[in-house]
Amino acid sequence: MKELSKSYNPKEHEDRIYDMWESTNSFSPDSLESDKKFSISMPPPNVTGTLHLGHAAMLAIEDLMIRYRRMQGDKTLWVPGTDHAAIATQAKVEKILLEEGTNRHKLGREKFLKRINDFAQESHDTIVNQLKKMGSSCDWSREAFTLDETRTKAVRSVFKLMYDDGLIIRGDRVVNWCPKCHSTLSDDEVEYKAQRAPFYTFKYDKDFPIAVSSTRPETKLGDTAVAVNPKDSRYKELIGKEYNVDFCGQKLKLKIIGDRHVDMDFGTGALGVTPAHSMVDWKMAEENNLDVVKLINEDGNVHEGFGEFSGMTAKEARKRVVEILKEKELIEKEEEIDNNLSICYRCDTPIEPLPSLQWFIDVNKKLDKFKGKTIKEVANQVVREGFLGDKSKKINIYPERFEKNYFNWMENLGDWCISRQILYGHQVPVWYKEDEIYVGLEGPKEKGWTQDTDTLDTWFSSGLWTFSTLAQKPEDIKIENGRVVVDTDDFRNFHPTSVMETGYDILFFWVARMIIMTTYAIEDIPFHDIYLHGLVLDEKGKKMSKSKGNVIDPLVMKEKYGADATRLSLVIGSAPGADMKLSEEKVAGFRNFSNKLWNISRFILSSYEKSGDGTFVAETEADKWILSKTEKLVLEVTEDLDKYNFSKAGEKLREFSWDVLADWYLEIAKFEKSDNKANILYYVLEKILKLWHPYIPFVTEVIWGEMDSDKSLINESWPDEKSDKHETSNQFDLIIETVKAIRNARSVNKVEPAKKIKAIIYAGKNTELLKSQEVLIKSLRTGIDSVEIKESGEEIKNEIFTSVGNLKIYLIGAIDMEKEKERISKEIINLEKQISIISGKLSNKNFVERAPEELVKKEKERLKGFESELKAFKKQLEN
RNA sequence: GGACGCAUAGCUCAGUUGGCUAGAGCACUUCGUUUACACCGAAGGGGUCCAAGGUUCGAGUCCUUGUGCGUCCACCA
Numbered sequence: 028m029k030e031l032s033k034s035y036n037p038k039e040h041e042d043r044i045y046d047m048w049e050s051t052n053s054f055s056p057d058s059l060e061s062d063k064k065f066s067i068s069m070p071p072p073n074v075t076g077t078l079h080l081g082h083a084a085m086l087a088i089e090d091l092m093i094r095y096r097r098m099q100g101d102k103t104l105w106v107p108g109t110d111h112a113a114i115a116t117q118a119k120v121e122k123i124l125l126e127e128g129t130n131r132h133k134l135g136r137e138k139f140l141k142r143i144n145d146f147a148q149e150s151h152d153t154i155v156n157q158l159k160k161m162g163s164s165c166d167w168s169r170e171a172f173t174l175d176e177t178r179t180k181a182v183r184s185v186f187k188l189m190y191d192d193g194l195i196i197r198g199d200r201v202v203n204w205c206p207k208c209h210s211t212l213s214d215d216e217v218e219y220k221a222q223r224a225p226f227y228t229f230k231y232d233k234d235f236p237i238a239v240s241s242t243r244p245e246t247k248l249g250d251t252a253v254a255v256n257p258k259d260s261r262y263k264e265l266i267g268k269e270y271n272v273d274f275c276g277q278k279l280k281l282k283i284i285g286d287r288h289v290d291m292d293f294g295t296g297a298l299g300v301t302p303a304h305s306m307v308d309w310k311m312a313e314e315n316n317l318d319v320v321k322l323i324n325e326d327g328n329v330h331e332g333f334g335e336f337s338g339m340t341a342k343e344a345r346k347r348v349v350e351i352l353k354e355k356e357l358i359e360k361e362e363e364i365d366n367n368l369s370i371c372y373r374c375d376t377p378i379e380p381l382p383s384l385q386w387f388i389d390v391n392k393k394l395d396k397f398k399g400k401t402i403k404e405v406a407n408q409v410v411r412e413g414f415l416g417d418k419s420k421k422i423n424i425y426p427e428r429f430e431k432n433y434f435n436w437m438e439n440l441g442d443w444c445i446s447r448q449i450l451y452g453h454q455v456p457v458w459y460k461e462d463e464i465y466v467g468l469e470g471p472k473e474k475g476w477t478q479d480t481d482t483l484d485t486w487f488s489s490g491l492w493t494f495s496t497l498a499q500k501p502e503d504i505k506i507e508n509g510r511v512v513v514d515t516d517d518f519r520n521f522h523p524t525s526v527m528e529t530g531y532d533i534l535f536f537w538v539a540r541m542i543i544m545t546t547y548a549i550e551d552i553p554f555h556d557i558y559l560h561g562l563v564l565d566e567k568g569k570k571m572s573k574s575k576g577n578v579i580d581p582l583v584m585k586e587k588y589g590a591d592a593t594r595l596s597l598v599i600g601s602a603p604g605a606d607m608k609l610s611e612e613k614v615a616g617f618r619n620f621s622n623k624l625w626n627i628s629r630f631i632l633s634s635y636e637k638s639g640d641g642t643f644v645a646e647t648e649a650d651k652w653i654l655s656k657t658e659k660l661v662l663e664v665t666e667d668l669d670k671y672n673f674s675k676a677g678e679k680l681r682e683f684s685w686d687v688l689a690d691w692y693l694e695i696a697k698f699e700k701s702d703n704k705a706n707i708l709y710y711v712l713e714k715i716l717k718l719w720h721p722y723i724p725f726v727t728e729v730i731w732g733e734m735d736s737d738k739s740l741i742n743e744s745w746p747d748e749k750s751d752k753h754e755t756s757n758q759f760d761l762i763i764e765t766v767k768a769i770r771n772a773r774s775v776n777k778v779e780p781a782k783k784i785k786a787i788i789y790a791g792k793n794t795e796l797l798k799s800q801e802v803l804i805k806s807l808r809t810g811i812d813s814v815e816i817k818e819s820g821e822e823i824k825n826e827i828f829t830s831v832g833n834l835k836i837y838l839i840g841a842i843d844m845e846k847e848k849e850r851i852s853k854e855i856i857n858l859e860k861q862i863s864i865i866s867g868k869l870s871n872k873n874f875v876e877r878a879p880e881e882l883v884k885k886e887k888e889r890l891k892g893f894e895s896e897l898k899a900f901k902k903q904l905e906n
Numbered sequence: 907g908g909a910c911g912c913a914u915a916g917c918u919c920a921g922u923u924g925g926c927u928a929g930a931g932c933a934c935u936u937c938g939u940u941u942a943c944a945c946c947g948a949a950g951g952g953g954u955c956c957a958a959g960g961u962u963c964g965a966g967u968c969c970u971u972g973u974g975c976g977u978c979c980a981c982c983a
Contacts, residue, residue: 031942033942033943034943034945035945219980219981226983239983240982240983241983242982242983243983246983254983289982289983290982290983293982293983294982294983297983298982298983299983300983301983305983307981307982307983308983364982366981366982366983367981367982428910428911429910431909431910432909432910432978432979435908435909435910435978435979435980436978436979439979439980531977531978532978534978535978535979566917566918568975568976588945599931600918600919600920600930600931601919602919602920604911605911605912605919606976606977607918607919608918608919609918610917610918610932612918612932612933613918613931613932615945616931616932616945618945619943619945619946620945621945622943622945622946623942623943623945623946625942625943625945626942626943626945626946627942627943628942629942629943630942630943631942632942633942634941634942672922674919674920675920675922678920678930678931681930681931682930689942689943690947693942694947697940767949770948770949771948771949771950773949774936774937774948774949774950775949775950808938808940808947808948810948857927860927861927864927865926865927868963868964871963871964872963873962873963873964874963874964875963876963877962877963877964878925878963878964879925882925882926885925885926886925886926889926889927
């Protein structure tokens with residue numbers, strides 16, 4: 028017999044339990060031997076901040092999968108790690124410096140980098156500690172960082188391989204430039220903000236034949252052409268002509284060109300071409316050999332050489348240009364239009380497209396090693412049918428609908444700009460000496476070589492995550508026969524990883540890039556399945572943000588309600604890929620459940636003792652019933668978990684634990700106490716603790732520790748429904764129906780508690796069954812004092828009457844005639860409604876002929892049942 | 907402009923290939939402290955399944971159209 032506290036207090040146990048798991052190496056796959064392997068690479072949290080609900084959801088789901096597979100006996104590995112998050116981390120440190128009244132230039136390169144590294148280290152320690160708080164059973168001995176030595180080796184190896192294959196190229200192109208971050212951004216890092224903007228239609232000068240329209244007239248200072256649609260009759264004849272114009276005091280040379288992409292109906296149908304500051308215009312300039320005039324510099328200001336405009340910000344220049352145009356009366360129209368402002372996804376600063384010498388990954392280069400396919404095509408095919416058509420190497424996305432998004436993105440993918448002008452990150456592994464260039468894993472030994480000062484887009488290194496994390500040291504990563512090889516047992520055991528579980532918001536940023544980079548570098552898929560979870564929103568469905576003040580901190584939830592409740596609230600009640608709304612009440616609800624489970628266990632452990640070797644037989648109907656329910660539960664939960672139906676399985680577990688076990692079987696057990704019963708209770712408890720463990724590892728492990736077990740629950744094996752067969756039966760369902768009917772009738776009649784009530788049940792062919800359960804029927808909070816069960820008898824007038832199928836139940840001793848009449852009338856109305864529906868169905872020839880036979884039979888039986896009930900109720904009402 | 911998703915009880919959502927009286931949690935009403943649990947127990951109320959058509963013996967479920975909301979991608983200068 029055990030003494031347990033009245034309610035479960037997570038704080039008393041969680042840290043202790045986690046330490047126990049860790050100190051017993053329970054997270055390591057090394058001692059597990061199995062042909063079945065299971066592995067997940069944890070999406071590495073950024074070392075910029077603290078754990079948020081998105082992380083918590085990720086951890087809850089991944090830990091659930093990992094613990095489930097581990098208990099299934101698979102050799103299971105979950106590799107944890109963190110991401111250096113280049114721009115984000117540097118920006119954060121710069122902000123801190125600003126608050127301290129200094130900046131990176133004052134500090135100098137070395138000191139600045141040290142500051143970032145120190146910050147990253149501190150941030151890392153915080154977040155790792157928080158990952159542990161949520162109960163994550165990942166193998167910390169294999170922890171990785173996107174910027175550590177081993178991952179650096181992977182990055183440089185892949186870079187070199189790509190460079191040698193001609194996939195990485197250096198080019199002067201128009202890129203997305205953030206004047207605040209002072210760096211390039213990839214196309215995916217550009218966000219759009221809808222706005223209303225003034226839209227000016229004007230002529231460059233009064234002699235120029237065509238008016239153009241723009242929301243950014245200041246950029247027209249950099250125009251070298253005007254493009255019109257070659258089919259446009261208004262301008263057709265002007266194509267090919269050149270003009271010298273005086274635009275706001277600046278001399279421009281403009282050529283009229285024809286381009287079929289120009290929309291004749293938009294604005295004036297003519298477009299001022301600004302090659303240096305627009306992607307589209309850049310392409311037109313290339314095709315038409317136009318001059319490129321650089322107008323805006325990297326600070327977002329106008330370059331020297333533009334007279335009064337030089338040094339102005341773009342905004343100032345715009346204002347001035349409009350002023351001048353107005354003075355000269357060149358503006359034909361000024362209107363407000365809807366348009367999209369490009370902004371930096373990190374700092375919301377408007378993007379300035381400008382030409383710059385950068386490194387790119389050419390996604391459209393046909394590769395010999397892929398039989399002429401491009402890396403983009405390979406990445407596409409791997410989700411459609413498998414790696415180079417190999418069906419065993421196909422990646423499945425759950426939920427499936429995201430596959431369409433993936434294909435759409437992949438097909439529209441342009442070259443990926445990978446160089447960034449920030450200090451924190453993987454420095455581009457390219458060295459220069461005068462005109463020479465060297466690309467390699469290490470720089471040349473001789474003097475005079477200097478390394479490229481740019482760093483790589485953070486997604487370059489995280490794109491290698493699944494395989495780079497399976498290397499333990501830099502030497503494990505090699506280039507052999509034109510591919511990257513990871514020479515470790517971990518790689519051989521665990522790659523491709525089983526599942527990539529992450530939020531759908533980084534499907535493109537990260538998941539798609541992992542597929543591209545991995546299929547290219549190691550010529551295999553990074554993972555078999557992709558499971559995408561949704562975003563965690565506040566209870567109103569809005570994104571959580573500090574400025575809105577609607578942030579729910581998972582660690583605060585953990586403190587208040589426990590890690591288990593927090594995890595459950597993120598797993599149950601949300602569909603894969605769907606956003607989930609979370610409120611504190613929901614977490615509190617699951618705290619209530621963990622306490623319920625605690626008390627279920629407390630009752631069993633303190634009132635019953637396991638006897639002998641724990642074997643038992645199904646003695647009573649209730650025993651057979653609970654064993655049947657348990658067997659079904661194990662089967663269904665296992666099946667659901669295999670299909671990633673975490674929410675559904677969790678709901679089934681909750682229903683079983685609370686509604687079946689606690690509300691019925693435990694109540695029954697109070698009246699049927701025996702050694703055999705005790706053993707059944709222990710048996711069922713063990714099953715549900717195991718089934719619950721992946722969801723709520725702490726409370727289940729604590730309870731498990733109170734049972735006589737030689738292993739901790741984390742190391743136990745998953746219930747195997749096939750190995751233990753017991754006699755099962757669902758006959759007890761009828762008893763439950765009966766008890767409920769009695770309770771209902773009694774409750775509605777509000778019988779005074781003092782009155783003695785006798786129940787008389789005419790049970791027909793169920794007489795024997797009912798008789799065997801007489802004691803229970805009386806005891807299970809039915810409020811009756813005695814019960815008499817007969818096969819049949821006369822109806823009893825002026826007493827409470829109810830029925831269950833063919834069972835007729837009379838409660839003798841007290842009746843409120845008004846209430847009873849009301850209740851019976853209601854029953855009759857309901858029954859009549861049902862009968863008319865079913866008889867309508869059955870009189871329909873088509874239904875009888877075409878519907879499955881079973882269904883028709885079932886409906887006939889139902890009709891018979893309802894009719895006999897109706898008859899009984901009607902008679903009772905007459906009396 | 908292209909695509910996707912959602913619309914079911916007051917709220918948050920389940921509802922698998924069409925087939926029991928459309929379910930759960932929270933909230934609500936009434937009753938109840940019977941030695942696991944008030945973070946509890948019992949009983950109950952509450953839904954024209956967004957609208958209109960269509961397919962079918964049968965539609966919350968499939969098809970078409972529409973409305974409202976949300977998301978992603980592209981982007982017009």
